Amino acid sequence: MIGNFEARTPPGPLAAKWTNHKDHSRLVSPNNRRKFDIIMVGSGLAGGSAAATLGELGYRVKCFCYQDSPRRAHSIAAQGGINAAKNYQNDGDSVYRLFYDTIKGGDFRSREANVYRLAEVSTNIIDQCVAQGVPFAREYGGLLANRSFGGAQVSRTFYARGQTGQQLLLGCYQALCRQIAAGTVQMFPQTEMLDVVIVDGHAKGIITRNLISGKIDKYSADAVVLATGGYGNAFYLSTNARGCNVTATYRAYKKGALFANPCFTQIHPTCIPHSGEYQSKLTLMSESLRNDGRVWVPKRKEDCSKPPNEIPEKDRDYYLERKYPSYGNLSPRDISSRAAKEVCDEGRGVGPGGRGVCLDFADAIKRLGKETIRERYGNLFEVYEKITGENAYQAPMRIYPAVHYTMGGLWVDYNLMSNVPGLFVIGEANFSDHGANRLGASALMQGLADGYFILPYTLPNYLAGQMGRRPSTDHAEFKKTDRDVRSKIDNLLKVNGKISLDSIHRQLGALLWDKCGMSRSAKSLQEALAKIPELRQRFWREVRVPGDDEDFNQALERAGRVADFLEFAELMCTDALARDESCGAHFREEHQTPEGEALRDDEKFASVFAWEFQGNPATAGPKLHREPLHFETVHLTQRSYK
Amino acid sequence: MNFELKVWRQPNAKAHGKLVEYEAVDIPADASFLEMLDIVNERLLLRGEEPIAFDSDCREGICGTCSLTINGDAHGPDHPGAVCELYMRKFHDGETIIVEPFRVKSFPVIKDLVVDRGALDRIVQAGGFISARAGSAPEANSVPIPKHDADLSMEAAACIGCGACAAACPNASAMLFTAAKVSHLALLPQGGPERTSRVLKMVRAMDAEGFGNCTNTYECEAVCPAEISASFIAKLNREYARASLRKSVGE
Numbered sequence: 035m036i037g038n039f040e041a042r043t044p045p046g047p048l049a050a051k052w053t054n055h056k057d058h059s060r061l062v063s064p065n066n067r068r069k070f071d072i073i074m075v076g077s078g079l080a081g082g083s084a085a086a087t088l089g090e091l092g093y094r095v096k097c098f099c100y101q102d103s104p105r106r107a108h109s110i111a112a113q114g115g116i117n118a119a120k121n122y123q124n125d126g127d128s129v130y131r132l133f134y135d136t137i138k139g140g141d142f143r144s145r146e147a148n149v150y151r152l153a154e155v156s157t158n159i160i161d162q163c164v165a166q167g168v169p170f171a172r173e174y175g176g177l178l179a180n181r182s183f184g185g186a187q188v189s190r191t192f193y194a195r196g197q198t199g200q201q202l203l204l205g206c207y208q209a210l211c212r213q214i215a216a217g218t219v220q221m222f223p224q225t226e227m228l229d230v231v232i233v234d235g236h237a238k239g240i241i242t243r244n245l246i247s248g249k250i251d252k253y254s255a256d257a258v259v260l261a262t263g264g265y266g267n268a269f270y271l272s273t274n275a276r277g278c279n280v281t282a283t284y285r286a287y288k289k290g291a292l293f294a295n296p297c298f299t300q301i302h303p304t305c306i307p308h309s310g311e312y313q314s315k316l317t318l319m320s321e322s323l324r325n326d327g328r329v330w331v332p333k334r335k336e337d338c339s340k341p342p343n344e345i346p347e348k349d350r351d352y353y354l355e356r357k358y359p360s361y362g363n364l365s366p367r368d369i370s371s372r373a374a375k376e377v378c379d380e381g382r383g384v385g386p387g388g389r390g391v392c393l394d395f396a397d398a399i400k401r402l403g404k405e406t407i408r409e410r411y412g413n414l415f416e417v418y419e420k421i422t423g424e425n426a427y428q429a430p431m432r433i434y435p436a437v438h439y440t441m442g443g444l445w446v447d448y449n450l451m452s453n454v455p456g457l458f459v460i461g462e463a464n465f466s467d468h469g470a471n472r473l474g475a476s477a478l479m480q481g482l483a484d485g486y487f488i489l490p491y492t493l494p495n496y497l498a499g500q501m502g503r504r505p506s507t508d509h510a511e512f513k514k515t516d517r518d519v520r521s522k523i524d525n526l527l528k529v530n531g532k533i534s535l536d537s538i539h540r541q542l543g544a545l546l547w548d549k550c551g552m553s554r555s556a557k558s559l560q561e562a563l564a565k566i567p568e569l570r571q572r573f574w575r576e577v578r579v580p581g582d583d584e585d586f587n588q589a590l591e592r593a594g595r596v597a598d599f600l601e602f603a604e605l606m607c608t609d610a611l612a613r614d615e616s617c618g619a620h621f622r623e624e625h626q627t628p629e630g631e632a633l634r635d636d637e638k639f640a641s642v643f644a645w646e647f648q649g650n651p652a653t654a655g656p657k658l659h660r661e662p663l664h665f666e667t668v669h670l671t672q673r674s675y676k
Numbered sequence: 677m678n679f680e681l682k683v684w685r686q687p688n689a690k691a692h693g694k695l696v697e698y699e700a701v702d703i704p705a706d707a708s709f710l711e712m713l714d715i716v717n718e719r720l721l722l723r724g725e726e727p728i729a730f731d732s733d734c735r736e737g738i739c740g741t742c743s744l745t746i747n748g749d750a751h752g753p754d755h756p757g758a759v760c761e762l763y764m765r766k767f768h769d770g771e772t773i774i775v776e777p778f779r780v781k782s783f784p785v786i787k788d789l790v791v792d793r794g795a796l797d798r799i800v801q802a803g804g805f806i807s808a809r810a811g812s813a814p815e816a817n818s819v820p821i822p823k824h825d826a827d828l829s830m831e832a833a834a835c836i837g838c839g840a841c842a843a844a845c846p847n848a849s850a851m852l853f854t855a856a857k858v859s860h861l862a863l864l865p866q867g868g869p870e871r872t873s874r875v876l877k878m879v880r881a882m883d884a885e886g887f888g889n890c891t892n893t894y895e896c897e898a899v900c901p902a903e904i905s906a907s908f909i910a911k912l913n914r915e916y917a918r919a920s921l922r923k924s925v926g927e
Binding site: 083086087090101102103104105106108110111120122158160161162163164165166167169170171172173174175176177178194195197200201204207208209211212214215221223246275276277309310312313314315317318417420421423486487490532533534536537578580581585586588589 | 688703704706707708710711714715718721722724725726727729731732733734735736737738739740741754757761763765786787790792793794796797800801802804805806807808809810811812813814815816817819820821822823826827829830833834836837860861864866867
């Protein structure tokens, strides 16, 4: 294995670890910072905020994104909000409580120290965003407003209408623009990273393809940071943007970086149901809707075909309120999603195909008036109407779970550095803070925590020992990696078969959704593991990638990404099979309580599964490394939201 | 549903483009416009023809990547909304649909329906930000902001940066885009210290990119997927006048 597989959690009491760690990390002096080049791949909340902050500190940053502008990174689509332990509502919130909710929400499969640090810096994030001009919602007195979100009994979520991700991203995009203008950050839009270059065991550069001209380029640096988001599009249909992909992290994995917990995929409970084969993506309806909407299905199968408004109150089953009285409609995402699947599996789902449940605002409209509901959720109701043609003020929305976020990602230590020295991973692309399930409004928090307040302290600790070690792009490793990238592109263009990329990707997605989705079993996973190699072979035998490489070629871009998903899917299922317990979003049918809740096995599985690439997946499976999780502060309990 | 498409095809920025006819048959009414193009592309691919290049990413109206002119309207007929939020049920069966890129001199065509909107980024780089170093921010609630101001600022901040305003404007003006950013930041106390220089620099950058001026035709407001009000252009003009005056008296 390249580098070290040590969590490097600092010693000392939980609440003092981060401060102590910062106090003893190495620094780079201001006049030396300009001697260091840093490559940032990705420009979303994590990458954008990190690039801007490092640029401002005086490092020379090169920031790459596949979109035509850094402002279009997929963080922009986050709707609901961002958590912070400000306790502005005086309702008992604290750093400890946010930490505890997050680690419990993750079903005790994340590191205490990382999660505590996240909760600790959450308050700085809000200060920073307000200073940048993020127009968060406010009360009449001019102070910041909050709303509640799933998995918490306090109101700690800050929001900007239903466009919180957009406003936070624009905040860091603007900070990034300022650094671009100042010359500290050089921006490379429409440029895709295709491989990482490792020189003498350290990540020292990347190979990219310019998506407009097709030109392959080599860039060297003193450190490489991946902020490339999640891999939900392995499922073909997800709430991710079309371009989201696993390529950067997967290719780093193939170069020796460990991939942690790839089977932890969050299925979001409130999305617009799937409507047909042609569909290219699923649309999320913010979880914040569950603050006022009540989730139900008919008690009897016979009623499912009736218009919901004609089903009387006594014939409705408000199943979340029934099963989880203390959290009710605000139960965490994994639990709410599984509950929806369960009632639909019983044949009580509504809408076409019986794959939907009602999210009903009738009570809230009666209680608060239509205007208040419009003010809170108006834009979401409009989106719903555009897509489905139905008016949710008059009849309940139909919703169903969909792939939304991936808790797994490249393994990183407390410094957010992977086992490969010099390769840092931040935001959704790493595995670090959400365990087996992420709570709502925590992704934005993590992305910005990593970018504004953590990486700027931990990256210098590495750089301080790297002065003058940046290789030239003429180094043999750069040439070799460049050749590998070109030959992979040539191979894709050479297949010249007869089937489309989408048709293969759709099959892969349906397979994963069925066998490695909301619930999994040893049997289903073995079936998937038998079928994925067949799909992959079909891809390399029959796919058709038109055009050529030295051109704007969208099919070629996507082909490379789908090829990676076809390998990555196997890693996902291997991980799901090896984790022979249920926890959070990873629900193994063999392991459940009599009430059907996830049953953890802390003795055997209170650990991170980190996988090491061993060569061609057809001949050698990945090697498992386990990082045991130590809980010094929290007591591991059966997660209960009842 | 069935449609006759006339789609702009242009191999690269330097080549001449032309409208090419395609049949879009058996399209589900619940498919989005972009999904309809996906279906057409998949069939073109299987016939050995080159698929139509078009941009999209989030496909839920927030990232601002998609940028098509449909039957002469930026983002098509279903306002307000980006073209990714347009559904085929909004068209008549058998209709002829003309699909072109956003037509703005400052947005050169990259290929087919894909344009380069880097000019918008450069306007923001000129000054569309608040300089706030990470680490030096004051406590978030230390400066109360009247709800009305915060809400109005949010209305301006909602701009998705798609450039439809410029595409719809007979003068190819990016005033609505620039006005939205200037207003968003000018309405907040945090934006105060750089208020004067920001508007001057952004307007200068907008002019340098070759965008035209506003002559109050309101086409921008009519096509804006984020419903940014043209009254923000009036706000931009006031901000610009205020800044010019302050500068001219030496402040």
